[in-house]
Amino acid sequence: MSYQYKWPIYGHKNLLKYLQETISQDKLANTYLFYGPRGLGKKLTVKYFAKSLFCEDKVTRPCGECKSCKMTDKNSFLDLYTLGKDQDLSVENIREFLHKLSLSHVSGEKKLAIIYGIDSINLHGANALLKTLEEPPKDTSIILVADSISNLPATVLSRCQLLKFRPLAIDDMESWLENYNLSKEEKNTVINLSFGRPGLALTMMEDNLEKFKKSCNFIVKLLSGSTFYFMQAIDKWFSVLKKENPGAKLYELGDQTKQYLDLFEVFLRDLLWAKLDRPVVNQLYESEIRNMSTSFSQETLIKNLLEINKAKQKIKHNVSPQILWENLLLSVK
Numbered sequence: 001m002s003y004q005y006k007w008p009i010y011g012h013k014n015l016l017k018y019l020q021e022t023i024s025q026d027k028l029a030n031t032y033l034f035y036g037p038r039g040l041g042k043k044l045t046v047k048y049f050a051k052s053l054f055c056e057d058k059v060t061r062p063c064g065e066c067k068s069c070k071m072t073d074k075n076s077f078l079d080l081y082t083l084g085k086d087q088d089l090s091v092e093n094i095r096e097f098l099h100k101l102s103l104s105h106v107s108g109e110k111k112l113a114i115i116y117g118i119d120s121i122n123l124h125g126a127n128a129l130l131k132t133l134e135e136p137p138k139d140t141s142i143i144l145v146a147d148s149i150s151n152l153p154a155t156v157l158s159r160c161q162l163l164k165f166r167p168l169a170i171d172d173m174e175s176w177l178e179n180y181n182l183s184k185e186e187k188n189t190v191i192n193l194s195f196g197r198p199g200l201a202l203t204m205m206e207d208n209l210e211k212f213k214k215s216c217n218f219i220v221k222l223l224s225g226s227t228f229y230f231m232q233a234i235d236k237w238f239s240v241l242k243k244e245n246p247g248a249k250l251y252e253l254g255d256q257t258k259q260y261l262d263l264f265e266v267f268l269r270d271l272l273w274a275k276l277d278r279p280v281v282n283q284l285y286e287s288e289i290r291n292m293s294t295s296f297s298q299e300t301l302i303k304n305l306l307e308i309n310k311a312k313q314k315i316k317h318n319v320s321p322q323i324l325w326e327n328l329l330l331s332v333k
């Protein structure tokens with residue numbers, strides 16, 4: 001039966017079409033593996049796949065109105081089994097899940113088992129899973145979801161139909177962002193800084209870009225203030241961080257500043273672009289960037305962009321993040 005599909009998902013056109021056809025033609029694979037970096041829409045696709053599979057409507061899938069749709073939304077539909085959302089993928093949890101799956105009857109036509117975060121599975125867990133992947137219980141399909149497959153054993157991969165999620169093209173990001181009330185500069189900045197990942201864009205936009213702007217203002221102040229000013233500002237920043245995270249190890253404190261480090265890198269690159277008369281990425285701060293760019297030399301900016309990569313590595317280890325930040329700013333001036 002051919003249905004009309006209503007999935008509010010942008011990009012991944014061929015992949016979605018393929019999944020929808022397998023539902024229409026009732027030709028589900030035994031096991032799918034959805035993979036690709038976080039924020040691309042894998043979970044949303046799983047959700048609409050499950051809803052469309054179980055929906056009772058004869059025309060539109062999912063209808064969103066029938067009992068199955070409502071129960072799938074609440075994760076209480078009888079033929080839907082999920083693991084890995086609130087539980088870790090320990091061998092015990094996997095065994096228990098598979099046991100439950102093998103004993104249960106199908107109440108409708110098909111059972112669907114979804115395991116999230118399969119990239120965190122260890123070798124024992126993978127071994128426990130293998131037999132089920134090879135021979136799933138009757139009328140059962142399995143979807144595994146992973147951000148990356150580089151650590152998954154070949155024995156698991158070879159038993160799955162692999163579906164790779166890729167970053168969205170700019171056109172798709174643009175049409176998706178039509179749903180949000182953004183200025184042209186905001187929209188371009190979100191597109192430039194979310195790398196085709198709607199999930200990242202949503203995090204940026206969740207408070208109307210307020211947090212993003214606050215972080216940008218902080219970086220602008222650090223970059224444009226005197227040495228005395230930024231040393232003081234950094235000192236204040238870290239005393240607040242230490243107060244908020246009592247007893248935190250150095251790398252844990254560093255972790256809290258990592259997103260600022262990423263943003264700092266964006267600013268340095270934009271300053272360089274501005275000097276080279278190229279379009280900047282952070283269009284919301286274009287005038288600040290063009291103004292500031294006159295006080296930095298090209299050589300210093302390039303040198304510091306290289307330094308930042310080193311700093312990102314160091315921050316993962318037990319190096320004082322405060323000293324790291326002070327050095328970064330001292331050398332950029």
Ligand SMILES: [Zn+2]
Pocket residue numbers: 054055056057062063064065066067068069
């Ligand atoms: Zn429905």
